[in-house]
Amino acid sequence: MCTASDRITPTYEAVVIGGGVAGLIAARDLAVSGLRVCLIEAEHAVGGRVQQATLAGLPVELGAEAFATRGGAMEALLHELGLEAEQVRPERAPAWVITAQTAHPLPVSGALGIPARPLTARTSIGLGAALWAATEPWRPRSPHVPGASVADVARARIGTRATAALVAPVVEGVYSVPPDQLPFDGQGELARAYARTGSLVRAAREMRSANLAAGGAVASLAGGMSRLIARLMRELQRLNVTVHTGDAVTELAPAAAPDTGWRVRWGRGECRTDAVVLAIPPREVHRLLPDLPARAAELQPETVVETVALVVDSPALGGTAELPAPRGTGALIRPDHPCIAAKALTHATAKWAWLRDAAPAGRHVVRLSYGARGRSPATAGLSNEAAAELALRDASETLGVPLDPAQLVAHARARWSIPARAQPPALPPGVHCTGEAYSGTGLASVVPHARSAANKVIRDRPSTISPAHSAHSPSEVERT
Numbered sequence: 001m002c003t004a005s006d007r008i009t010p011t012y013e014a015v016v017i018g019g020g021v022a023g024l025i026a027a028r029d030l031a032v033s034g035l036r037v038c039l040i041e042a043e044h045a046v047g048g049r050v051q052q053a054t055l056a057g058l059p060v061e062l063g064a065e066a067f068a069t070r071g072g073a074m075e076a077l078l079h080e081l082g083l084e085a086e087q088v089r090p091e092r093a094p095a096w097v098i099t100a101q102t103a104h105p106l107p108v109s110g111a112l113g114i115p116a117r118p119l120t121a122r123t124s125i126g127l128g129a130a131l132w133a134a135t136e137p138w139r140p141r142s143p144h145v146p147g148a149s150v151a152d153v154a155r156a157r158i159g160t161r162a163t164a165a166l167v168a169p170v171v172e173g174v175y176s177v178p179p180d181q182l183p184f185d186g187q188g189e190l191a192r193a194y195a196r197t198g199s200l201v202r203a204a205r206e207m208r209s210a211n212l213a214a215g216g217a218v219a220s221l222a223g224g225m226s227r228l229i230a231r232l233m234r235e236l237q238r239l240n241v242t243v244h245t246g247d248a249v250t251e252l253a254p255a256a257a258p259d260t261g262w263r264v265r266w267g268r269g270e271c272r273t274d275a276v277v278l279a280i281p282p283r284e285v286h287r288l289l290p291d292l293p294a295r296a297a298e299l300q301p302e303t304v305v306e307t308v309a310l311v312v313d314s315p316a317l318g319g320t321a322e323l324p325a326p327r328g329t330g331a332l333i334r335p336d337h338p339c340i341a342a343k344a345l346t347h348a349t350a351k352w353a354w355l356r357d358a359a360p361a362g363r364h365v366v367r368l369s370y371g372a373r374g375r376s377p378a379t380a381g382l383s384n385e386a387a388a389e390l391a392l393r394d395a396s397e398t399l400g401v402p403l404d405p406a407q408l409v410a411h412a413r414a415r416w417s418i419p420a421r422a423q424p425p426a427l428p429p430g431v432h433c434t435g436e437a438y439s440g441t442g443l444a445s446v447v448p449h450a451r452s453a454a455n456k457v458i459r460d461r462p463s464t465i466s467p468a469h470s471a472h473s474p475s476e477v478e479r480t
């Protein structure tokens, strides 16, 4: 008879902690290379900030709904997963900016709100400000100021008005931080193009030259981004990866001699492993490895953002023949707007043809986002019903279409914690970290970083340990 003390601690060649996109991708790549892998996720569902709700029979994304096509990392992944044919582009309609005085479409091409063709922004920022921005490529280079924010650089180059009206709403909408708090040097391709050309407008033009149409730089999957999560889970099952959900990892410590590697504990489970990939926010990395020195960024409070998705019956949201949707694919709201508490609205049925086709005539899906760094969501502390009422009022004001509570068919709400950007800490041997805080925001940054973390584990493996994939036990998805 087998007693508890006889039970052998399961051993893996790699354990991935965190089952968001970063963790799922790392686990998949490790398993593809032949390693015996275990993934542990704190929540009952994997996916992290990619989560879908079904509202009135419609699949509605509450977190990430698309990905940037830059760099080609997502395209390569979708190809490997056999999902390339499922890729969809958003409808060709601009997003709008809503201010206290006006509602105007964003210039069709641009990067981070910086217009690639500034004169197309004249209705939004006025002719004088548009002309000033349009002459920016011919002005002398500005000196490089280390630590300058996106707002510093934008104000110096394209002017205060264009920065406030175009850059601020986009930065807050995408990064949930005001542009004064977003370091310009962290802006990857845009920062590199600016350093090369000396002009923000030229840099925006370069970045978008291949994607001049609105929405050309983003794509998604028919059925929603969560199809990626479902596909990755199928992959993990196929590759015999053990997946535990519903319990956070609480302890990560060196294995007791004579064992080597790491001991991982969660809820009622425990295992030993040669290598660990931490695909969790810095707060959790430092909780599991308290001896790591923490830098200021890792200790910054996480930004709380809430999304409220609404399904409404409103034929008026279908727009007119001239204007098929009142605010194109959605709108960014100026942070100082006196009546609208939301920072952004996505008109999902106007943005994604597959969703519009799935919805009955006159039925629409809109999603509003609340909260940014230093600005707690206006929905925080409200009941779900009160949050939906606020979102409906904000949607009505943003879209310029009266919406009555009787038109609300269904609603859902999600709360997200967004870690501040951090430098990867100096980790002990066999431990690697990945995830948005270390890679940068968005799937196009998270995916290649996670793949490179998995590659490091594979590369660093002692050659004496042979891959154990032939001895894998059947895959299991457990709730411990």
Ligand SMILES: Cc1cc2nc3c(=O)[nH]c(=O)nc-3n(C[C@H](O)[C@H](O)[C@H](O)COP(=O)(O)OP(=O)(O)OC[C@H]3O[C@@H](n4cnc5c(N)ncnc54)[C@H](O)[C@@H]3O)c2cc1C
Pocket (backbone or CB within 6 Å): 017, 018, 019, 020, 021, 022, 023, 040, 041, 042, 043, 046, 047, 048, 049, 050, 062, 063, 064, 065, 066, 067, 068, 247, 248, 249, 250, 279, 280, 281, 284, 305, 307, 369, 416, 418, 434, 435, 436, 437, 440, 441, 442, 443, 444, 446
């Ligand atoms: C509202 C919203 C909209 C967005 N829209 C887009 C978009 O359209 N396009 C885009 O590219 N990006 C978008 N993003 C960003 C994108 O969602 C993230 O960059 C990405 O999903 C982050 O993945 P991740 O795996 O690094 O982190 P997460 O998804 O946060 O995953 C981390 C996981 O670790 C788990 N975990 C934490 N601690 C532990 C522990 N101790 N033990 C076990 N598990 C633990 C968590 O439960 C979580 O599941 C959006 C984000 C939000 C919030």
